[in-house]
Amino acid sequence: MRTEANARVRARGLLGSALAKAAAYLVMGTFTLMTVYPLFWLTMNSFKTTREFQVNMLGLPMDPTLENFRMAWEFGEFGKLFPNSFIYTIGTTALVIALSVLAGFAFAKIPRRVTKWIYGSFVVGILLTINTLMIPLFIEVTMLGIYNTRLAVLLVYVGAGLPIGIYLSTEYIRGIPTALVESARIDGAGYFTIFRRIILPMAAPVATTLAILQICSTWNEFALINILVSRTELKSLPLGIFKFSSSLSTDYGKQFAALVIGMAPMLLFYVAFRKQITRGVAAGAVKG
Amino acid sequence: MKKLIIVALMIAVAASLQAQVTLKVLNYQQADQAGYLEDVAIWERFQTLNPDIKLEMEVLFNDPYHEKLQAYAAAGTLPDVFYVWPGARSAVIHEKKLAKDLAKLLGPDYLKNFTGAATNPKNQLGGYLVQLPQSFTYTSVMYVNVKLLKDNGFAVPKTYADLKKMVPKLKAKGIAVMMLPNKDGWPGQSCLFSTVAGRIAGDKFFDDVLAGKAKFTDKAFVDSLKVVEDLYKDGIIQRSDNAIGYGEGPGLFASGKAAIFLDGDWRTGAYITDKASGKALIDPKAQASDFALLPIVALPGEKFPGVNSAVAGTGWAVSGSIPAGSAKEEAAARLIKYLYSEEVQAIRYSTGAYVPTRLGVKATLEPLPAMLPGFYAANPKTSYVIDGVLDPAVYNVINDGLVAIGNGTKTAAVVAKEVQAAFEAWKASKK
Numbered sequence: 087m088r089t090e091a092n093a094r095v096r097a098r099g100l101l102g103s104a105l106a107k108a109a110a111y112l113v114m115g116t117f118t119l120m121t122v123y124p125l126f127w128l129t130m131n132s133f134k135t136t137r138e139f140q141v142n143m144l145g146l147p148m149d150p151t152l153e154n155f156r157m158a159w160e161f162g163e164f165g166k167l168f169p170n171s172f173i174y175t176i177g178t179t180a181l182v183i184a185l186s187v188l189a190g191f192a193f194a195k196i197p198r199r200v201t202k203w204i205y206g207s208f209v210v211g212i213l214l215t216i217n218t219l220m221i222p223l224f225i226e227v228t229m230l231g232i233y234n235t236r237l238a239v240l241l242v243y244v245g246a247g248l249p250i251g252i253y254l255s256t257e258y259i260r261g262i263p264t265a266l267v268e269s270a271r272i273d274g275a276g277y278f279t280i281f282r283r284i285i286l287p288m289a290a291p292v293a294t295t296l297a298i299l300q301i302c303s304t305w306n307e308f309a310l311i312n313i314l315v316s317r318t319e320l321k322s323l324p325l326g327i328f329k330f331s332s333s334l335s336t337d338y339g340k341q342f343a344a345l346v347i348g349m350a351p352m353l354l355f356y357v358a359f360r361k362q363i364t365r366g367v368a369a370g371a372v373k374g
Numbered sequence: 375m376k377k378l379i380i381v382a383l384m385i386a387v388a389a390s391l392q393a394q395v396t397l398k399v400l401n402y403q404q405a406d407q408a409g410y411l412e413d414v415a416i417w418e419r420f421q422t423l424n425p426d427i428k429l430e431m432e433v434l435f436n437d438p439y440h441e442k443l444q445a446y447a448a449a450g451t452l453p454d455v456f457y458v459w460p461g462a463r464s465a466v467i468h469e470k471k472l473a474k475d476l477a478k479l480l481g482p483d484y485l486k487n488f489t490g491a492a493t494n495p496k497n498q499l500g501g502y503l504v505q506l507p508q509s510f511t512y513t514s515v516m517y518v519n520v521k522l523l524k525d526n527g528f529a530v531p532k533t534y535a536d537l538k539k540m541v542p543k544l545k546a547k548g549i550a551v552m553m554l555p556n557k558d559g560w561p562g563q564s565c566l567f568s569t570v571a572g573r574i575a576g577d578k579f580f581d582d583v584l585a586g587k588a589k590f591t592d593k594a595f596v597d598s599l600k601v602v603e604d605l606y607k608d609g610i611i612q613r614s615d616n617a618i619g620y621g622e623g624p625g626l627f628a629s630g631k632a633a634i635f636l637d638g639d640w641r642t643g644a645y646i647t648d649k650a651s652g653k654a655l656i657d658p659k660a661q662a663s664d665f666a667l668l669p670i671v672a673l674p675g676e677k678f679p680g681v682n683s684a685v686a687g688t689g690w691a692v693s694g695s696i697p698a699g700s701a702k703e704e705a706a707a708r709l710i711k712y713l714y715s716e717e718v719q720a721i722r723y724s725t726g727a728y729v730p731t732r733l734g735v736k737a738t739l740e741p742l743p744a745m746l747p748g749f750y751a752a753n754p755k756t757s758y759v760i761d762g763v764l765d766p767a768v769y770n771v772i773n774d775g776l777v778a779i780g781n782g783t784k785t786a787a788v789v790a791k792e793v794q795a796a797f798e799a800w801k802a803s804k805k
Contacts (some may be wrong), residue, residue, distance in 0.1 A: 161405035316432035329405040337381030337406035
């Protein structure tokens with residue numbers, strides 16, 4: 087009798103767990119579809135002519151063409167823009183990580199009277215929107231004589247990335263036991279040695295988080311680069327894509343192809359580093 | 375003969391010694407528009423024809439263009455030649471008078487080659503010829519599938535009642551009487567309501583509102599909104615059109631889903647033959663035989679019959695900071711005259727970009743764009759396009775209100791109150 091009741095409870099438990107699993111899969115599947123379908127739709131329609139797209143928006147291409155990609159590449163001058171995107175993204179990411187972790191160490195472990203003021207002056211930058219800074223920045227780089235140079239772009243990008251970088255690094259490094267730093271100091275180590283031998287290896291997770299944030303934001307950034315350079319040779323990918331974007335646009339084929347060209351490197355980046363990205367986000371989200 | 379050769383040589387040497395003039399140009403160019411390649415060629419040809427002028431060109435499009443122009447204006451480093459809108463979109467150029475008066479730069483002899491509407495300074499926010507509009511755009515045009523109407527026993531509609539009569543029969547066949555894709559909000563205002571308000575309230579009403587002598591809650595404006603309300607209530611426009619994106623409209627119309635399609639005159643370019651694929655959304659033969667471009671039908675209660683919303687188009691401007699009488703000013707004027715030449719305007723006309731304001735421009739066109747000059751001639755009376763005279767803080771509320779009216783979630787009176795509140799808030803913010 088008791089065994090039968092136990093079996094019934096177990097069966098009910100199994101059923102409940104199967105239902106919960108099914109519900110979880112349904113919810114996750116829906117969200118996956120909501121994310122993946124637009125990408126699939128965009129890619130699929132980039133192989134259609136505009137005429138075909140206008141009469142067949144949801145179906146597969148009847149007569150697939152690569153012409154949209156060839157023309158988008160040529161008209162958008164993506165050949166000139168891609169190298170710049172790589173230069174700005176790699177340069178900015180490397181500098182923001184290096185400067186943020188160094189500053190984070192100083193703010194978290196070498197306190198002085200003015201530390202909170204200097205730290206605060208950096209962190210307040212998080213609250214400033216890019217739009218409020220655009221015109222002052224343009225005037226500044228023009229007056230400095232660095233308008234239309236890669237240096238201006240890198241300086242501004244690094245400056246824009248530092249507030250959040252310093253904030254995350256400082257808070258992360260604050261979580262590393264201060265006793266480690268003090269012991270090393272007693273053993274005669276200088277601050278730079280402590281940074282290199284103790285802090286840097288332990289700050290790898292926050293550096294990964296910063297890298298992910300910085301790579302995504304710099305690769306997709308267009309508001310600042312738009313006002314910092316005028317020569318095509320110095321522009322980056324988003325400016326090429328914006329040459330195709332308009333609510334009045336009539337040539338969807340080229341527009342979609344341009345969007346796919348711009349999106350592809352980020353997708354490849356995610357596919358190649360998805361494990362590191364997931365780990366980095368999870369690790370960077372909690373203090374060390 | 376010897377003397378002549380010597381003089382010619384001297385001129386050539388003097389010319390070569392003279393420094394090349396550099397013109398900075400901020401160009402507005404859309405890479406996926408029909409005629410992109412032709413546009414690129416236009417600029418290359420100027421460079422070939424004018425080796426003494428060096429063009430340093432920056433090409434932008436859409437919002438990035440306006441943001442950059444704003445930054446240049448703020449820093450006082452405007453390019454020498456740039457692209458300007460006649461209204462609020464380029465407000466900084468107009469209000470601060472940052473461009474030269476083209477009426478003075480180009481002179482009356484040159485400007486007599488253009489339509490009066492294009493050279494009328496009143497059509498520009500700055501009150502002077504900041505730019506020379508390349509086109510004059512009608513924003514409310516009925517694209518009519520005459521064959522579809524005929525097949526169903528209807529003649530081309532002339533009145534609101536004609537449209538209402540079509541509803542039961544066409545609805546039963548799953549065909550919309552009039553399609554207005556309004557998911558994006560602005561077509562309802564630009565392609566329909568501007569003309570409705572122009573006919574019922576009139577331009578003076580908007581002038582009075584801006585001068586504080588009238589309110590959006592006045593009967594004239596509420597009645598205009600009621601016409602839109604009725605168009606949906608009577609089933610002439612379907613409420614589901616608010617879920618159709620602007621880009622989807624031409625495909626649906628071309629496939630016979632609607633008898634009439636409401637859009638601006640610029641949309642004729644959507645139906646012509648695509649040079650890349652050699653295909654047209656509507657075959658040129660059918661464009662000629664089965665379709666017509668007509669003004670919006672006569673509306674109940676209209677006080678200004680026959681007016682249609684229209685606005686001066688975009689055009690080129692010259693920086694006000696170029697010294698008068700300088701070589702740079704001469705070079706800029708030469709570039710402007712080239713861009714507005716018959717040769718260049720004919721290329722733009724033939725690619726479906728617009729119908730030029732330059733007189734006497736001829737081009738080989740497909741039937742739908744070729745109908746536009748006739749449309750303009752038959753409908754000379756124009757009214758404001760609302761987003762050309764009101765601030766975005768106000769016209770966006772009108773746009774949203776029209777969508778709500780279309781969905782049946784707000785009445786005309788409620789929307790009018792909201793617009794008035796937005797106008798008052800905007801006015802207060804300007805103090």
